[in-house]
Structure formats: C-alpha cells, structure tokens
Amino acid sequence: MPKQTFFNLPIEKRESLISAAMKEFSRVPLSEASIANIIKDAAIPRGSFYQYFEDKEDIFYFLLEEYSSTLNQRFRSILVKEDGDLIPTFIESYRMMLESIQNKEFRYFFKNAFLNMNYRIENTISKSISEEKRNSRFAEVAKLVNMDLLNIQHESELFHVVKIIRAVTFQNLIQVFALDLSMEESIKNYSLDLHLIKNGVYKK
Amino acid sequence: MPKQTFFNLPIEKRESLISAAMKEFSRVPLSEASIANIIKDAAIPRGSFYQYFEDKEDIFYFLLEEYSSTLNQRFRSILVKEDGDLIPTFIESYRMMLESIQNKEFRYFFKNAFLNMNYRIENTISKSISEEKRNSRFAEVAKLVNMDLLNIQHESELFHVVKIIRAVTFQNLIQVFALDLSMEESIKNYSLDLHLIKNGVYKK
DNA sequence: AGTTCGATATGACAAGGTGTCACTTATGTG
DNA sequence: CACATAAGTGACACCTTGTCATATCGAACT
Numbered sequence: 001m002p003k004q005t006f007f008n009l010p011i012e013k014r015e016s017l018i019s020a021a022m023k024e025f026s027r028v029p030l031s032e033a034s035i036a037n038i039i040k041d042a043a044i045p046r047g048s049f050y051q052y053f054e055d056k057e058d059i060f061y062f063l064l065e066e067y068s069s070t071l072n073q074r075f076r077s078i079l080v081k082e083d084g085d086l087i088p089t090f091i092e093s094y095r096m097m098l099e100s101i102q103n104k105e106f107r108y109f110f111k112n113a114f115l116n117m118n119y120r121i122e123n124t125i126s127k128s129i130s131e132e133k134r135n136s137r138f139a140e141v142a143k144l145v146n147m148d149l150l151n152i153q154h155e156s157e158l159f160h161v162v163k164i165i166r167a168v169t170f171q172n173l174i175q176v177f178a179l180d181l182s183m184e185e186s187i188k189n190y191s192l193d194l195h196l197i198k199n200g201v202y203k204k
Numbered sequence: 205m206p207k208q209t210f211f212n213l214p215i216e217k218r219e220s221l222i223s224a225a226m227k228e229f230s231r232v233p234l235s236e237a238s239i240a241n242i243i244k245d246a247a248i249p250r251g252s253f254y255q256y257f258e259d260k261e262d263i264f265y266f267l268l269e270e271y272s273s274t275l276n277q278r279f280r281s282i283l284v285k286e287d288g289d290l291i292p293t294f295i296e297s298y299r300m301m302l303e304s305i306q307n308k309e310f311r312y313f314f315k316n317a318f319l320n321m322n323y324r325i326e327n328t329i330s331k332s333i334s335e336e337k338r339n340s341r342f343a344e345v346a347k348l349v350n351m352d353l354l355n356i357q358h359e360s361e362l363f364h365v366v367k368i369i370r371a372v373t374f375q376n377l378i379q380v381f382a383l384d385l386s387m388e389e390s391i392k393n394y395s396l397d398l399h400l401i402k403n404g405v406y407k408k
Numbered sequence: 409a410g411t412t413c414g415a416t417a418t419g420a421c422a423a424g425g426t427g428t429c430a431c432t433t434a435t436g437t438g
Numbered sequence: 439c440a441c442a443t444a445a446g447t448g449a450c451a452c453c454t455t456g457t458c459a460t461a462t463c464g465a466a467c468t
Contacts, residue, residue: 034453050455051417119318119378150407151405157400164368164400164401167374168367196356197404199406201290201354202354203354204403240425250427250448254427255447
C-alpha cells in the first residue's frame with residue numbers, strides 16, 4: 001500500500017502521479033517499467049516517489065486493486081440480479097470486463113498485466129476468492145450463491161467450483177490479449193468453456 | 205533459443221553453465237535473476253555469455269523447455285497406457301509432476317517459475333497444447349484421446365476440454381508453491397477439481 | 409514576528425545491472 | 439605457413455534502483 005504521505009497529497013498531484021504510472025504500466029509490463037519515466041512524466045523528484053511508495057510494485061498493485069474492487073462490486077451485484085446463478089453471473093461479468101478493456105486508457109495496462117499474470121496479480125484482481133477458505137470476502141459472496149443449482153454436497157466444495165471457473169476465466173482473458181481476439185470470439189469461447197464446466201466434459 | 209555457439213561448447217562447459225543458471229533461477233525469479241551471478245558461478249566472462257545466449261530469458265526458457273519436453277513425452281505415454289482416458293491421465297501426470305518437484309534441484313526453480321507464471325511460461329511448459337488449433341503437436345495428442353468418453357460433438361471441442369483441464373492443472377500447481385501444500389493435499393484438491401469438471405458443476 | 413519541531417521535499421550518489429564492441433586468441437583449411 | 443572465420447574477452451557506456459544528508463514547509467505557540 002502507498003504510504004500515508006501519498007494520500008495527504010493535493011488531489012491534482014496525486015492524479016497526475018496515477019496517470020503517469022498508468023501510462024508507464026501501459027507501455028511495458030511491470031518488470032520493465034521504470035520509475036524514472038513515471039517521475040519524469042509526473043514532474044516530481046525521485047526522492048518524492050519513495051516518499052509515497054515503497055517501490056514500483058507498490059503503485060502497480062495499488063492501481064490494480066483500485067480497479068479490481070470495482071469489478072468485484074459489480075460481480076456481486078450481478079450475482080444478486082441473477083438470483084445466485086453462478087454461470088450466467090460469470091458470463092455477464094466477463095462481458096463487462098471485456099467492455100471495460102475496450103477503453104484505450106485501460107487496454108494496454110491490462111494487456112501488460114494479463115500477459116504477465118502471476119500469482120499476486122491474479123489474487124489482486126480476484127481478491128474475493130483468496131486461497132483462505134475462511135476468507136470473509138469469499139464467505140460473503142458464498143452467501144449470495146444459489147447452491148441448489150450446484151452438484152456439490154458441501155459448502156466447502158463451492159470453493160472448488162469458483163476456483164475452477166476463475167482459472168478458466170483468467171485463461172480466457174489472457175487469450176484475448178495474446179491472440180488479439182474480438183469480444184464476440186472471446187465470449188463465444190468463454191461460453192463454450194463454461195457450458196462444458198456446467199454439464200461436465202464426460203458423457204453421463 | 206541459445207545460439208549455435210552454445211551447442212558447440214564442450215559438454216562440461218555447457219553443463220557448468222546450465223547448472224549455474226539453474227542455481228540462479230532457483231534463487232530468484234526470472235525478473236530478479238542476474239547474469240552477473242550466472243557467469244561468476246560458471247566462471248566465464250561476460251562477453252561469452254552473450255556469445256551463447258541472447259539474454260537471460262533465452263537461457264531460462266531453454267531450461268524450461270528442456271524439462272517440459274520430458275513431461276510432454278511422459279504425458280503421451282500415460283495417455284496411451286490409460287487407453288485415451290483424459291482425466292486419469294491428467295491425474296497421473298499431475299502426480300508425476302509433483303514427484304519431480306520433490307527433487308531439491310528442481311523444486312525452487314519451479315517454485316520461481318510457477319509463482320511468476322505468465323503466458324509464455326505456461327505455453328512453454330504445456331507446449332503440446334498451444335493456442336493454434338491446427339497445431340500439429342496438439343493434433344498428435346488428440347489422436348490418442350478416446351473421444352467417445354467425452355461429452356463433445358466435434359473434435360474442435362476437445363481443444364476446449366484440454367484447455368480447461370490445463371488451466372485448472374496450472375492453478376493447482378501454483379497453489380502447491382503458494383500455500384506449500386503437501387503432495388497428498390494437492391492431489392486431493394486436484395482430483396476433486398477434475399471430478400467436478402468430469403461430471404459437471406451443475407446438477408443434472 | 410519569531411521560534412520551534414515534525415513532516416515533507418529534493419537530487420546527488422553508490423551500488424549494481426545490462427548489452428556492446430574493439431580487440432585478442434583459437435581453429436581449420438588450402 | 440598464411441589466411442579466413444569463429445569464438446573469447448573485459449572495459450565501457452548507459453540504465454536502474456533505493457538512500458540519505460540537507461533544505462524547505464507549515465502549524466502551533468510564545
């Protein structure tokens with residue numbers, strides 16, 4: 001997390017920093033991003049950057065988290081709208097995600113994030129589903145799910161279901177960027193994947 | 205790929221370089237690895253390194269690929285042994301993979317690789333299943349699969365089935381390292397995941 | 409206005425990384 | 439032996455990062 005100093009900053013300075021960082025992380029992936037470019041663009045001295053952030057990871061994950069919390073909120077409201085039906089909710093959320101990356105301002109930021117997805121990035125984006133089963137965020141979402149639809153004996157298996165769908169969701173998102181898929185193509189692929197997951201890949 | 209010069213090297217020099225690189229990539233993830241450490245350990249001059257490799261990515265992916273081709277071969281032979289039954293094959297392969305990372309020499313190399321998994325790493329490891337549907341490697345594997353067991357209408361859907369299982373497989377492997385799971389725990393999780401994928405997560 | 413003090417700002421700097429290149433050395437061939 | 443081609447070498451230019459001594463700010467209190 002950024003240090004308190006960052007949050008004490010006048011809003012325009014804070015936003016100019018954020019915008020400079022977005023620009024840099026859109027240009028290249030995290031590992032190649034340079035603090036020098038960010039501070040040049042934001043016109044702040046090097047020492048100040050370290051006054052606000054631990055390092056470039058700090059600001060990167062801050063940006064990612066800020067955006068992800070929006071996604072998570074929207075996921076939850078869709079889940080409610082869909083009466084706890086998990087698969088339509090994921091498909092609808094997926095479409096929403098694809099729409100938001102049409103936006104030039106975010107597109108390359110996410111391209112760099114997804115093509116260099118690692119454990120931490122993945123968990124930052126889908127933070128409601130952390131590895132901790134007793135995670136309170138997960139528990140909150142779990143309450144909204146209609147488990148009667150699912151082929152599970154116990155609430156703990158819901159965790160597995162969500163984990164599977166999540167893995168497939170990320171893979172599909174990565175492919176959007178890797179193969180430069182159109183929205184329709186990607187949604188088609190994703191829907192087919194979820195269809196198989198829903199009904200099972202083996203014959204009955 | 206390494207340059208020809210590398211392959212022309214006397215075997216002991218080549219192996220000392222490989223061993224030095226393994227050591228460095230076991231110490232830290234690719235992005236933090238330093239060529240300086242590799243050449244110091246292998247006792248070769250800096251210029252020579254660049255005679256053999258483009259950069260550190262070059263040698264890293266070479267090592268990864270070398271190991272992965274073993275995995276892929278073994279996957280195929282298990283698939284034959286299991287009469288083309290996909291899910292037992294994946295489970296058996298998963299166990300094999302877990303066993304091989306018990307080996308100290310590989311464990312931390314893979315830990316660093318999996319926790320920093322990105323698109324390129326994932327595709328290097330599972331290179332038989334590339335994004336190209338008409339990929340010849342995939343076609344070869346496809347021939348070995350018993351499609352009668354599967355709930356699919358068309359061969360092209362096999363691609364989706366494999367993609368789904370692959371995504372879940374990687375996620376499970378990452379969790380081994382992230383949560384320091386034991387072999388048994390991880391196999392239990394993985395089996396449950398594949399069970400759900402096999403039979404479907406929704407009630408019939 | 410002056411003083412004080414903690415918080416914030418600043419940029420020069422050390423340490424360490426990368427890739428290159430002019431030059432040296434080795435190797436093989438007519 | 440001489441020549442051409444391949445391989446080996448390390449100093450160097452150029453970047454990065456994180457730190458730290460020093461400067462500046464601003465609120466609080468005489």
